[in-house]
Amino acid sequence: MQTAPVIPVIVIDDLDHAVPLAEALVEGGLPVLEVTLRTPAALDAIRAMKQVDGAIVGAGTVCNGEQLDAAVEAGSEFIVSPGLTEPLAKAAERAGVPFLPGIATAADIMRGLDLGLTHFKFFPAEAAGGLPVLKALAAPFHQCRFCPTGGITEQNAPDWLAFDPVLCVGGSWVAPRGAPDHAAIAASARAAKELNR
Template structure:
């Protein structure tokens, strides 16, 4: 399993975190292959489906994809995600119990924080990289830029309501470590096993991040 420092370095290098919903663990290997083929070997597998745990196990076992667990709400889910091979854990909100359990396991944790109070609480728990969710309805890039002013050392991973049209607004901010999104891994294409199409969408998303200076 990757160390927390390595995970954060990798997320920052890729700039994009595909947020994946897997309904059948049988699709996990093909999905992982599509991410690798598209040039973005990263996945946040949401814990919203019964297949999440097995999917993380399959993808992590390959060794060529950085796999994390998303929508983690409880300590029990943290334990299950880590046991399945998740290298990082993402929560929609800030839970002291979840953060502390992740730190005990030595895995990177990205708790949700959209207010100054939540960001400060995360810092008090020893976490300086937070998920800004839901980004689109929480003020977007302007809100992140405003929060970054008093919290100079905090890095944000905005997720929710982000797509090709507004991706550049977030990536242009120095405080944005990476951006989470699901547009390049549509649930219906994953379920249908159309991994060539997924790989093509992933490659397009990677090209967008590479061209962000042009888009801003």
């Protein structure tokens, strides 16, 4: 979570796009890549992106133990989920893989703490009330750190990153869906890397 200020949230429809996209993002300084399990190409994309020098590739939109196992088998180095369940957290622990579960309420955070977790994805960040809500949640849970995702843009990311409990943000603006434009994505990644933390 502290490797770069932005974790690109990636949707791969065409496997041929995976490696060029990863190369552009790594070149631009964003090596931590979250490939969402939203398409049939996702697991193969993780396998392909893992071959790119410097890329740290994980799986997002992981909702159950079966998906987690498949993602780990594909080479995922971390797991991101939109929510938090005890079975999923225990599957991540068994697999020995870093796990970033989604939370949106105090109850979610307390459940995570009970499971030994202190790092969370605040999701859907903007729809769940934005930075004021995260500030309210972070106050009683001072030991926790967050990666807001959902509605984060190049314009509002600096506000989120200025809040100390936020270690990074997740965003799709750096890696838009579709055929990658290498120069544009590398430039966008360079700009995102320079966002204040």
